[in-house]
Amino acid sequence: MSGRPSAWRLLTQNGVVAFGLALLGVMVLIVLLAPVLPLLDPNVTDVAHRLKPPLYPGHWLGTDQVGRDILSRLIWGTRLSLVVGLTAALVAAAIGSAIGLSSAFYGGLADTLLMRGIDMLMAFPYLLLALAIVAALGPGLFNAMMAIIVVNIPFFARGVRGGTLSVVNADFMAAARLSGLSDWQIIATELFPNVLPGIVIGVSTTVGWMILETAGLSFLGLGAQPPQADLGGMLGEGRNLIQVAPHVATIPGIVILLLAVGINLVGDGLRDVLDPKLKSGGLARTHARTAAASSEARRAGLQPAGDAARQPLAVRGLHTQFTVGRNVYKAVGGVSFTVKPGEAVGLVGESGSGKTVTALSIAGLVATPPGKITRGEILHHGEDLVDVPMQRLQAVRGGTIAYVFQDPLTTLNPLIPVGEQVAETIRRHQNLPRAEAWRKAVALLESVRLPDAANRARSYPHEFSGGQRQRIGIAMALANNPEVIVADEPTTALDVTTQAQVLALLNDLRRERNAALVFISHDVGVIAELCDTVHVMYGGKVVESGPVAAVLQTPAHPYTQRLLACVPVLGNPERKIEPIPGLPPATNALPEGCAFAPRCHLAEARCSAAEIELAPVSADHFARCVRVAA
Amino acid sequence: MSGMVLTTRDVVREFGGGRKWFGTPRPHVRAVDGVSLDVARGRTLGIVGESGCGKSTMARMMVGLLLPTSGTIEIDGASVADLARTDRRTLHRKVQMVFQDPLGSLNPRKTVQQILEAPLKALHGMGRAARRDRVAELMSLVSLRAEFAERYPHEFSGGQSQRIGIARALAANPEVIVLDEPVSALDVSVQAQVLMLLADLQARLGLTYVFISHDLAVVETISDEVAVMYFGKVVERGPRARIFADPQHEYTKLLLASIPGARRAGPPG
Ligand SMILES: Nc1ncnc2c1ncn2[C@@H]1O[C@H](COP(=O)(O)OP(=O)(O)O)[C@@H](O)[C@H]1O
Numbered sequence: 066m067s068g069r070p071s072a073w074r075l076l077t078q079n080g081v082v083a084f085g086l087a088l089l090g091v092m093v094l095i096v097l098l099a100p101v102l103p104l105l106d107p108n109v110t111d112v113a114h115r116l117k118p119p120l121y122p123g124h125w126l127g128t129d130q131v132g133r134d135i136l137s138r139l140i141w142g143t144r145l146s147l148v149v150g151l152t153a154a155l156v157a158a159a160i161g162s163a164i165g166l167s168s169a170f171y172g173g174l175a176d177t178l179l180m181r182g183i184d185m186l187m188a189f190p191y192l193l194l195a196l197a198i199v200a201a202l203g204p205g206l207f208n209a210m211m212a213i214i215v216v217n218i219p220f221f222a223r224g225v226r227g228g229t230l231s232v233v234n235a236d237f238m239a240a241a242r243l244s245g246l247s248d249w250q251i252i253a254t255e256l257f258p259n260v261l262p263g264i265v266i267g268v269s270t271t272v273g274w275m276i277l278e279t280a281g282l283s284f285l286g287l288g289a290q291p292p293q294a295d296l297g298g299m300l301g302e303g304r305n306l307i308q309v310a311p312h313v314a315t316i317p318g319i320v321i322l323l324l325a326v327g328i329n330l331v332g333d334g335l336r337d338v339l340d341p342k343l344k345s346g347g348l349a350r351t352h353a354r355t356a357a358a359s360s361e362a363r364r365a366g367l368q369p370a371g372d373a374a375r376q377p378l379a380v381r382g383l384h385t386q387f388t389v390g391r392n393v394y395k396a397v398g399g400v401s402f403t404v405k406p407g408e409a410v411g412l413v414g415e416s417g418s419g420k421t422v423t424a425l426s427i428a429g430l431v432a433t434p435p436g437k438i439t440r441g442e443i444l445h446h447g448e449d450l451v452d453v454p455m456q457r458l459q460a461v462r463g464g465t466i467a468y469v470f471q472d473p474l475t476t477l478n479p480l481i482p483v484g485e486q487v488a489e490t491i492r493r494h495q496n497l498p499r500a501e502a503w504r505k506a507v508a509l510l511e512s513v514r515l516p517d518a519a520n521r522a523r524s525y526p527h528e529f530s531g532g533q534r535q536r537i538g539i540a541m542a543l544a545n546n547p548e549v550i551v552a553d554e555p556t557t558a559l560d561v562t563t564q565a566q567v568l569a570l571l572n573d574l575r576r577e578r579n580a581a582l583v584f585i586s587h588d589v590g591v592i593a594e595l596c597d598t599v600h601v602m603y604g605g606k607v608v609e610s611g612p613v614a615a616v617l618q619t620p621a622h623p624y625t626q627r628l629l630a631c632v633p634v635l636g637n638p639e640r641k642i643e644p645i646p647g648l649p650p651a652t653n654a655l656p657e658g659c660a661f662a663p664r665c666h667l668a669e670a671r672c673s674a675a676e677i678e679l680a681p682v683s684a685d686h687f688a689r690c691v692r693v694a695a
Numbered sequence: 696m697s698g699m700v701l702t703t704r705d706v707v708r709e710f711g712g713g714r715k716w717f718g719t720p721r722p723h724v725r726a727v728d729g730v731s732l733d734v735a736r737g738r739t740l741g742i743v744g745e746s747g748c749g750k751s752t753m754a755r756m757m758v759g760l761l762l763p764t765s766g767t768i769e770i771d772g773a774s775v776a777d778l779a780r781t782d783r784r785t786l787h788r789k790v791q792m793v794f795q796d797p798l799g800s801l802n803p804r805k806t807v808q809q810i811l812e813a814p815l816k817a818l819h820g821m822g823r824a825a826r827r828d829r830v831a832e833l834m835s836l837v838s839l840r841a842e843f844a845e846r847y848p849h850e851f852s853g854g855q856s857q858r859i860g861i862a863r864a865l866a867a868n869p870e871v872i873v874l875d876e877p878v879s880a881l882d883v884s885v886q887a888q889v890l891m892l893l894a895d896l897q898a899r900l901g902l903t904y905v906f907i908s909h910d911l912a913v914v915e916t917i918s919d920e921v922a923v924m925y926f927g928k929v930v931e932r933g934p935r936a937r938i939f940a941d942p943q944h945e946y947t948k949l950l951l952a953s954i955p956g957a958r959r960a961g962p963p964g
Pocket residue numbers: 387389394395396397414415416417418419420421422423432435651652653
């Protein structure tokens with residue numbers, strides 16, 4: 066438990082949650098101390114002093130219709146409400162979780178039967194069901210609690226079953242089985258600990274409701290019976306006196322409100338802490354474009370653009386970093402490359418080397434926060450995309466510069482037929498009537514060789530295979546005749562035979578339309594197949610670049626050399642593959658000088674002394690290594 | 696020390712099917728459709744094929760996580776399905792599995808020590824002290840520092856997690872390890888590390904591998920025998936050299952032709 070902030074710290078850091086926690090803490094403390102506090106007996110009537118207002122001597126909050134001390138009744142009543150609500154929540158959670166867990170774990174008929182039962186319970190309106198149960202059992206706090214428990218079980222069972230199903234199918238459950246653990250051991254040590262956070266979240270977010278529900282039944286006279294009082298009962302008794310003595314109803318009302326607010330604030334906070342998906346500000350709003358340092362700061366030290374200013378794309382000295390807490394991840398640390406019309410430029414490197422962040426930086430698509438472009442510029446025919454007006458950037462995105470991503474499912478809207486989505490992309494950039502945009506969309510889908518395009522255009526994304534979806538993604542990118550297509554691992558998720566087809570397609574399209582291609586991949590084979598120029602990335606920097614043939618056949622940088630030695634080559638199984646020891650560097654702790662030094666068999670002192678520049682190996686072939694620099 | 700350690704005969708596995716609550720029969724999918732394979736002791740059988748062709752279903756049946764709809768799988772002459780029903784411990788002392796997703800196959804709430812101890816205790820009934828020693832030994836077998844055993848899975852990289860997954864499989868001291876796409880989620884440099892580790896372990900411990908992958912070059916590097924799967928069927932099988940040099944089935948030819956040129960030795964064609 067070192068280094069990681071504790072759940073408690075995370076919880077109390079959030080101001081709103083801390084407020085809820087304090088509120089709840091005070092209330093719980095008071096009701097816990099109820100037996101020792103100098104309180105009057107909550108049930109002793111004193112008709113002579115009935116309906117006294119608050120601050121009446123001896124009765125701080127006044128008295129009710131039979132002269133009982135409201136403060137004392139309030140504290141004891143809150144205590145009762147809390148106990149009942151909490152008990153109900155825990156019991157409902159325990160029973161519901163047991164049902165959900167076993168239902169999901171055993172599956173099959175047991176699952177079907179249990180879930181049918183739950184469906185049946187949930188088919189009744191919720192409070193009506195509670196009322197029916199109390200009516201059947203007779204009024205009383207215990208029966209009211211039972212009713213609340215019964216109506217809440219289905220919610221827990223459903224939720225826990227869902228959470229369990231996702232764990233049940235995890236590989237580690239299979240691994241536990243292979244480790245020889247029994248069903249019970251698997252449930253207790255593998256399944257339950259991973260489902261528990263979900264259950265806790267469920268309890269913390271429903272306990273408030275359950276207190277309100279019990280209060281509701283008491284309010285209707287079906288819960289706590291006089292003279293015993295819970296908050297709902299007090300509210301119910303005060304209701305008739307709202308004209309004469311409003312405080313009798315208002316005071317328990319306020320306490321119910323405070324209790325509900327406190328519990329829900331804490332519940333939400335707890336959920337944020339326990340639910341990893343919501344952690345790290347996953348819900349924080351992101352900006353429409355990547356934040357950037359001022360243009361002076363970004364351009365400091367850049368050479369004049371020269372010829373690069375005339376090209377469709379020139380990335381110059383790009384630095385993009387992420388600030389997460391106290392860590393600064395230097396994802397891209399000075400990447401430069403130029404893309405000429407119709408040229409296919411490859412970026413190759415292992416995961417985390419900064420390929421994707423480079424690609425996303427081009428059109429300002431890196432999420433902010435936490436991302437920021439700190440140095441460098443992105444020239445599109447000499448125009449710096451980092452600080453063009455937003456409207457202009459939007460025209461460029463999907464217009465002259467288009468993207469294709471690894472999984473087109475993430476960019477396609479599941480609810481809209483694909484043809485319409487392509488047509489929509491066309492209309493966003495070109496002023497075309499609907500029917501014509503549709504015709505163009507179908508033509509595009511045909512041009513990416515989607516079979517039976519005219520009809521399939523009406524199908525939804527999930528009705529296509531992975532390879533077909535990638536063709537649709539490419540059609541979408543082509544919609545507005547882009548000058549540059551940025552394709553980030555577009556074939557990585559595809560089977561080899563499909564990959565070969567998609568690569569051939571991209572190549573044909575590039576030739577036909579003279580569109581430039583920035584092609585990103587971790588697979589040197591794919592890059593070699595498609596690209597003219599390649600830039601090898603490592604630790605956020607380009608370590609070697611040049612014509613594909615030169616870089617891949619006569620690599621100059623030790624990393625490129627060793628990377629190629631790792632790749633199994635078909636038809637040459639006897640060739641020894643030689644792993645590179647160690648791991649790629651973390652971008653928040655990049656070593657000084659050459660980032661590859663810790664893994665390089667040729668490393669020497671000067672490698673880690675200072676920044677190393679790209680040096681020419683030949684006229685158009687460069688490498689960033691002390692052994693290359695003259 | 697010779698002969699076949701794992702054999703499958705006409706194995707079929709269907710999913711879905713049966714009837715709904717009332718009436719209409721549901722369509723079923725035949726994920727594996729009559730697969731017969733033999734794996735020789737101490738050797739590696741590579742299975743290649745594209746996504747959805749039934750490789751993983753086959754893998755899960757070989758280790759008894761799934762039961763075949765029909766057909767038999769035998770390990771050392773005993774039926775895997777019978778053992779899976781009656782004596783899982785014996786089964787899992789013989790055959791283990793390594794999964795594709797390195798992190799997903801490790802319980803995020805257990806330390807590496809706990810993960811590796813589970814099979815030692817449950818399958819081999821080892822005592823506390825013996826377990827400790829064996830965990831240290833396993834860690835060194837897969838080239839991880841012993842003190843890493845106290846850490847939780849999320850503190851490891853993909854390659855390190857996969858080493859832990861391999862160590863967990865080794866903890867059972869099995870004869871056969873079924874590896875389902877064990878290097879597909881790894882970076883090239885790390886993939887090479889894991890491939891070397893697997894080859895080294897096989898040489899040292901005499902393990903038998905069933906190595907499943909969609910990457911032909913990887914399968915070629917590591918396998919002695921190769922089976923090509925397509926839509927639930929084995930369309931071609933044979934010694935590695937023969938399959939790659941002289942493919943007979945059209946699908947095998949297509950697969951080989953789809954590999955980008957730079958990853959092929961010699962003139963493409
Ligand atoms: N949203 C983010 N927050 C923090 N760090 C990030 C974020 N996105 C990417 N990074 C970091 O940037 C670095 C480069 O990532 P990326 O460009 O995705 O690499 P590649 O595409 O080459 O695999 C990595 O170290 C990664 O952890």
